[in-house]
Amino acid sequence: MTTPSSTSAINPKPRRQRRSRASRLLHSPVFFPLVGFIAVFIVMALVNDNFLLPNNLTNVARQGAIIGIIAVGMSFAIFTGGIDLSVGPVMALSGTLMAGLMAAGWPPTVAVIVGLLLGMTFGAFNGACVAFARMPPIIVTLATMGIARGLGLIYTGGYPISGLPAGFAFFGRGEVMGIQVPILIMLLVYLVAYIVLHHTSFGRYVYAIGGNEEATRLTGIRVPRYKLLVYTISGLTAAIAGLVITSRLMSGQPNAGTGFELDAIAAVVLGGAAIAGGRGAILGTLVGAMLLAILNNGLNLMGVSPYLQDVVKGGIILLAIYIGRGRSA
Secondary structure, eight states: OOHHHHHHOOHHHHHHHHHHHHHHTTTTTTTHHHHHHHHHHHHHHHHHHTTTTTHHHHHHHHHHHHHHHHHHHHHHHHHHHHHOTTTTHHHHHHHHHHHHHHHTTTOHHHHHHHHHHHHHHHHHHHHHHHTTOOOOOHHHHHHHHHHHHHHHHHHHSSBOOOOOGGGGGHHOOOTTTTTTTHHHHHHHHHHHHHHHHHHHHHHHHHHHHHHHHHHHHHOOOHHHHHHHHHHHHHHHHHHHHHHHHHHHHBBBOTTTTTTTHHHHHHHHHHTOOOOTSSSHHHHHHHHHHHHHHHHHHHHHHOOOHHHHHHHHHHHHHHHHHHHHHHHHH
């Protein structure tokens, strides 16, 4: 007859398996962002009675959807060791173009397609400069950030474009089975991104480029081609966000998206990605975007000054980067 202790000594595998599962969980890029999300959610629920109201939670998810969508493309860029500072102005330019075409009588479907193609064109231009001209991503996208913002203001004359068809409001204000359409669009974008990153060779190359670009190039992988695709995706997601915000406001706003590039970077970093590339998870980015939305909403409900909110968010981002460096060390 064997005792429990002798059984575990004979067959220690289950204990090792438990330790292995716990170790994988602790080292998962999503673990700490999820813990942070839960902690912030609980704190906001405790300090403000209105936070848990269904309408407020729906509003949080809807507000987080736009940053969440932009952050998908930003994730691809950061995973490769790059960055895209042009996403906010590209979002605004794509949205104003869609609004302008619809106001001129174009069918909404055609206007949306043209706007999405414009976003992809900007992204492809960024990618070509980074991949083929070997220009630093931060400089390239800083330049195109100014170009996109300027073109949007020139196109609109600095004024919003209104007079959009009523049916266009569906993308920003509609519901499907009680769920806001912007949230559904965001979830669809994340689902596609998850499949691409985790179930295709392109996704593996994205992480490989960020981990060691030179080694990836020496294996025969055409790094410039994949970098071009990465920035094209970033431009596309910015344009999708432009579709959502233009539909929600029912007008093309040339100044929309100011500072959104910083929020998108924050969402990716809070989601556990390494800012130097090679590590991160798209689900972590989703958690980071929702964490940011909860933080913004909770601080607003508490009546915290917008200036102080920037200080709080900046401190949290620095803490996330510090924790990320410690985990990767």
